[in-house]
Amino acid sequence: MRFSATTALALALLTAAPPVLAGGEDVVARDAWSRASIGTSRPGAAYMTLQNNGGEPVVVTGLRTDLAMMPMIHATATDEHGVSRMTHMEELEIPAGEAVALAPGGLHLMLMDLQRPMVEGEIFSLTVDFSDGEKISVEVPILGIAARVPAD
DSSP: OOOOHHHHHHHHHHHHSOOEEETTTTEEEEEEEEEOOSSSSSOEEEEEEEEEOSSSOEEEEEEEOTTEEEEEEEEEEEOTTSOEEEEEESOEEEOTTOEEEEOTTSSEEEEEEESSOOOTTOEEEEEEEETTSOEEEEEEEEEOTTOOSTTO
């Protein structure tokens, strides 16, 4: 498998960065990544796993980043005719002791109204807000435009 220099840098950052903790170290964001964009006319997306190590459920109520004016949680579902649709989710509950994977083809973070192109090798900050007022900041590396998983 061949890696570009920027992909290798992003992978090094992914594996070297410690998990982000919030809510008394109950919520951990790990394996964050995104894809490069073609300009700003189309939305971007970001992916990660949110692990709730606490004894109570936590609820994601918002996202913030200077990269996009409207970051959102989206769910992708395919109907009986094979047509996939994305729907906006106002909240995302993470049960106690469980993880929620935000990945291509399922739950993911949609970055609407990009303010600048998403460039391979760069990193952007994303803040995840919770219903209890806690928040975490996640550094999201931007991989190549055709990346499918962080190991691409």
